[in-house]
Amino acid sequence: MSASPNAGAAGRNTPVAHFLAPHWGRIAERLAPVIDREGDEPGASPVALLCVPDAGAATELAAALRAARPSTPRILPVTDALRAARVLKTYGAPVVIATPADVERLLAASALPLDGVQVIVLVAAEEFDADQLATVMAAMPKEARRVLVASEATPVVEVLLERYFHKAHRLADDASSETKPAPVQYQCVRAAHVAAAVPALLDELDPPSAAVVTADPSAVQAALAAHGYPGGAPLVHVSDGPAPVNVALVVFAGLPSPAAFDAAMSAQPGRAVALIAPRQLGALRRLAAGASVTPFTTRRATSAARAQEARVRGELRAVLATSYPAREIVSLEPLLAEYDAVELAGAALRLLEGARSAAVVAAPPATPVQSDRPSRPAVGTARPAERPARSPRPADDFPLRDPAEGPRARYVDRTVRRDRDDARPRRGAPGERGARSGFGDKRGPRAGFGDKRGAGGPRGSFGDKRGPRAGFGDKRGAGGSRPAFGDKPRGGGPRRPRDDR
Numbered sequence: 001m002s003a004s005p006n007a008g009a010a011g012r013n014t015p016v017a018h019f020l021a022p023h024w025g026r027i028a029e030r031l032a033p034v035i036d037r038e039g040d041e042p043g044a045s046p047v048a049l050l051c052v053p054d055a056g057a058a059t060e061l062a063a064a065l066r067a068a069r070p071s072t073p074r075i076l077p078v079t080d081a082l083r084a085a086r087v088l089k090t091y092g093a094p095v096v097i098a099t100p101a102d103v104e105r106l107l108a109a110s111a112l113p114l115d116g117v118q119v120i121v122l123v124a125a126e127e128f129d130a131d132q133l134a135t136v137m138a139a140m141p142k143e144a145r146r147v148l149v150a151s152e153a154t155p156v157v158e159v160l161l162e163r164y165f166h167k168a169h170r171l172a173d174d175a176s177s178e179t180k181p182a183p184v185q186y187q188c189v190r191a192a193h194v195a196a197a198v199p200a201l202l203d204e205l206d207p208p209s210a211a212v213v214t215a216d217p218s219a220v221q222a223a224l225a226a227h228g229y230p231g232g233a234p235l236v237h238v239s240d241g242p243a244p245v246n247v248a249l250v251v252f253a254g255l256p257s258p259a260a261f262d263a264a265m266s267a268q269p270g271r272a273v274a275l276i277a278p279r280q281l282g283a284l285r286r287l288a289a290g291a292s293v294t295p296f297t298t299r300r301a302t303s304a305a306r307a308q309e310a311r312v313r314g315e316l317r318a319v320l321a322t323s324y325p326a327r328e329i330v331s332l333e334p335l336l337a338e339y340d341a342v343e344l345a346g347a348a349l350r351l352l353e354g355a356r357s358a359a360v361v362a363a364p365p366a367t368p369v370q371s372d373r374p375s376r377p378a379v380g381t382a383r384p385a386e387r388p389a390r391s392p393r394p395a396d397d398f399p400l401r402d403p404a405e406g407p408r409a410r411y412v413d414r415t416v417r418r419d420r421d422d423a424r425p426r427r428g429a430p431g432e433r434g435a436r437s438g439f440g441d442k443r444g445p446r447a448g449f450g451d452k453r454g455a456g457g458p459r460g461s462f463g464d465k466r467g468p469r470a471g472f473g474d475k476r477g478a479g480g481s482r483p484a485f486g487d488k489p490r491g492g493g494p495r496r497p498r499d500d501r
Contacts, residue, residue, distance in 0.1 A: 015146040015168035017161060021283040022124060022151050023255045024191060025215040028064035034119055034147060035095055036069055045116045046088075050097040051136065053127040053279075055079040058097040060191045061123060065095075067216070078102045085111035100128070103136050117144050122160070124279065125150040130159045137164050151283050184288050185296040186274045186281065194253045194275050195219035199227040201251060201273060202236065204298055210236050211243035213264045214253035243267040255280040261287045312349060 018030050035048040052058050058077035065072055078084040078098035087093065088111045096112065106112035120140050122128060125148050140146075148165050150157045161168050189197045198212055198220055214220050217238045221231060229236055237243065241260035243250055245267045252274040256264065265272065273296050274284055285293050319325070332344055339347075 013143070013145065015148070015161075015165035017148040017150070017157075017165060017168040017170045019150055019152060019170065019172050021255055021257065021287070022277075022280050023215065023257070023283075024060050024064035025068070025254075026257060027123060027149055028061065028068040030149070031121060031123075031147070032065060032069040032072065034121070034145070035065075036072055045092055045113050046094060046096045047116055048095045048119045048121070049103070049114070049117050049140075050095070050121045050123055051100055051103065051128070051133070052097055052123045054099060055102075056190065057124065058099070062097055063192070078106075081105035081109075085109050088112060100132050100136050107135070107139060114139050114141065117141060119145040119147060121147040121149065123149045125157050125160055126152065126154045127279070128156070128160065130156070130163055133160070133164065152286075183292045183294070184272045184274055184284065185294055186276055186284060187296045188278045188281075189275050191254065191277045195223045197275050198251055198253055199223055199229075201275065202249075203227075205249060205271070205273075207249035207271070209234075209244065209247050210249040210251060211247045211264065211267075211269070212236060212238045212251045212253055213241060213243065213256055213260055214238065215240060215257075216254075220253055243269065246270070249273070251275065255283055256287070258287060312352075 018027075020026055020030065031050070035050075050061065052061060055078070058079060062075045062077040065075055073094035075095040075097065076084060076087060076093035078096065081102045084096075084098070084102065085106055088096075088106070098106070103112065107114075117140060120137070122133070146165055146168075148157070148160065148168065153170075187197070187201070195214070195216065202210060212220050217240060220238050224236060224238070225231060237247070241256075241263040243264045246269070247267055248270045250264050250267070250269040250272045252261070252264070252272070255274070255276050276284055281293075335344055
């Protein structure tokens with residue numbers, strides 16, 4: 001699809017607001033003429049900054065821009081601010097696609113120069129907040145062109161237009177839907193996985209004939225060929241809008257344009273299923289023009305739900321067969337005046353499911369299965385071996401004693417105090433045990449080793465200091481008293497005459 005002729009009708013410095021379906025292919029076709037600059041060098045600084053809601057949208061929009069204009073300068077989708085800062089400082093990038101939060105991180109790291117930016121684009125503007133873009137819009141050069149892309153003019157978009165895109169030139173989508181309302185089902189998938197989801201949907205529904213409406217027929221045909229569908233087979237018709245009349249199934253691989261949606265639904269298909277991204281659900285409802293838009297459920301989910309319901313019915317049958325719930329019926333009988341019995345049973349089932357869900361959430365982790373082999377403890381978590389438990393022994397069974405004595409005291413004071421009346425007499429007292437004659441006796445007669453008196457007589461052994469001494473060092477003789485220091489003996493021998501001079 002070619003770009004709208006009104007895409008470049010506004011002046012260069014006039015803000016532009018595009019209102020079109022959130023389809024990356026058509027958004028890329030609208031933005032490619034704005035950011036396409038011929039003759040730019042590969043390593044130039046950023047000249048175009050595109051703000052998207054999330055990192056996934058950055059990669060999808062980059063892929064759509066490369067597909068729309070292969071000659072577009074190198075595009076850097078920012079999925080991580082640190083990696084993008086390294087790439088920008090090393091190589092640079094003419095076109096940068098990032099979220100407002102990542103742009104703020106790059107600005108704080110001085111990795112994103114904005115002096116050469118010539119165009120700032122807000123993609124999916126209905127998902128932004130005006131305050132969220134304050135830092136980014138304040139850092140933009142005043143002469144930079146400002147472009148806004150949104151699916152519809154919501155109050156949030158009107159605030160953005162009033163604050164940052166004053167007097168913007170508004171451009172609506174290329175056509176409006178005039179198709180008769182028809183029911184459409186949808187399945188949410190990532191935009192990058194739309195082509196891969198088509199064969200799985202065909203396997204789920206197994207229609208006799210199908211038509212796939214997509215903006216990228218080559219990717220869908222490659223996915224079908226990988227699942228065994230030959231190219232050009234009449235079983236599955238791949239196109240960008242028209243579909244065979246009375247086809248059994250129409251699959252919209254991605255959000256279709258209003259013209260493609262009208263062309264496909266005018267063939268009166270038996271069933272229509274759209275594979276879209278979550279943010280494209282509002283645009284699909286507008287395309288359906290008031291018709292029912294319901295989610296598509298797979299057979300696996302339906303079978304699981306039916307199996308769960310069958311298990312609950314089986315449990316109820318088992319309870320009714322076991323016993324009659326008289327008490328429960330009596331407690332619920334007053335409610336029969338306001339509600340039907342089936343309604344009460346449904347409410348009881350809802351309570352049962354809620355209680356089971358809460359029990360599953362609060363259940364403790366399962367204990368590991370015990371093995372016959374002893375498990376080796378982990379390093380640093382060794383625990384001492386547990387001793388086998390034994391029964392406690394009664395305190396009165398050992399040692400053997402007479403039970404009539406009563407319980408034995410845990411502590412007996414055996415201290416002997418001398419100030420007590422019943423204190424025992426001291427050992428060696430007169431009349432108690434008689435004179436001691438053993439070792440250490442200090443009162444009785446001693447005759448053993450160390451006796452200094454002998455048995456009642458004077459000492460005469462070695463060490464006796466009172467008996468007669470005649471040994472070495474005696475200065476006075478036997479039986480005399482020992483003189484003081486310096487005393488000279490006076491015997492009966494001749495005396496030296498004294499000099500009378």
